[in-house]
Amino acid sequence: MIKNLVAGLLGLLFGFGLIIANMTNPSKVLAFLDVSGEWDPSLAIVMASALITLAAIQRLMELSPEIQTSCDGVKQGIDRKLLIGSAIFGIGWGLSGICPGPALVGLSSGLPAILVFIGAMFVGFVIFNRFHQR
Amino acid sequence: MTDITILSAALGGVIIGLAAGLLLLTHKRVAGISGIASGLLLPWNAESGWRLWFVLGLIASAALYRITVGEIAINLDAPLAVLAVAGLLVGYGSRLGGGCTSGHGVCGIARLSMRSIVATLVFMLTAGVTVYIYRHVL
Numbered sequence: 001m002i003k004n005l006v007a008g009l010l011g012l013l014f015g016f017g018l019i020i021a022n023m024t025n026p027s028k029v030l031a032f033l034d035v036s037g038e039w040d041p042s043l044a045i046v047m048a049s050a051l052i053t054l055a056a057i058q059r060l061m062e063l064s065p066e067i068q069t070s071c072d073g074v075k076q077g078i079d080r081k082l083l084i085g086s087a088i089f090g091i092g093w094g095l096s097g098i099c100p101g102p103a104l105v106g107l108s109s110g111l112p113a114i115l116v117f118i119g120a121m122f123v124g125f126v127i128f129n130r131f132h133q134r
Numbered sequence: 135m136t137d138i139t140i141l142s143a144a145l146g147g148v149i150i151g152l153a154a155g156l157l158l159l160t161h162k163r164v165a166g167i168s169g170i171a172s173g174l175l176l177p178w179n180a181e182s183g184w185r186l187w188f189v190l191g192l193i194a195s196a197a198l199y200r201i202t203v204g205e206i207a208i209n210l211d212a213p214l215a216v217l218a219v220a221g222l223l224v225g226y227g228s229r230l231g232g233g234c235t236s237g238h239g240v241c242g243i244a245r246l247s248m249r250s251i252v253a254t255l256v257f258m259l260t261a262g263v264t265v266y267i268y269r270h271v272l
Binding site: 014025030036048087100116120122126 | 139143145146152154155156157158161165168172183184185192194195198199200206207211212214216217219221225226228230234235236238239241243245248254256257258259263268269270
């Protein structure tokens, strides 16, 4: 139970990060992806500061031997699924300016556009499960 | 682009990294949103509980922000049909590719995973080309 509560709080924190970084605004994301015209590097700054922070935390975790850092089940090697899947994901992201995190954070806005996107995203998950796994 | 935008981008990034780091510390799980969200589909397993709570936290964050801080801008002018196609591609593609912007782009690169670095380069490239074609060619 306490673990679930912590997960809820971390979801809240993650969402606040996306909102403060303005990544919940699709036009801001598209302004990064559109390299012609007036380019907005915000998304790169968000990613860089997020991964530097995370890398620092991981380094601290490695330094304390009582904390286990290995994540089992992380795949190795570059295969066709990785390349094709990422390419497809990028096309969808470019069409909308929305990826899964900002979509879920945007749900409470009640905007039909966000609801349609989330619904379609879950259909995409189901199609994947149907044809590839489980 | 203003200085404030740079500052809020950097601050938001730190918070995202902190949340991902704490999830790794407390749950030994990577904060990949596509994986967490798709894990809510049936049948449920031992991982589903914390995933549901994490997603509920994500959803609640915007409501809490609106109450405590203020409005959240969501500017979106794509037609609903385009968004439906986009959502489908994002859902299917992120699962096939094993991650999205958070799982590969932040968590994977922070681990220096070659898979994630390649995945991020690929989806950045196809997203950029898509935006270019959609906005400037069509």
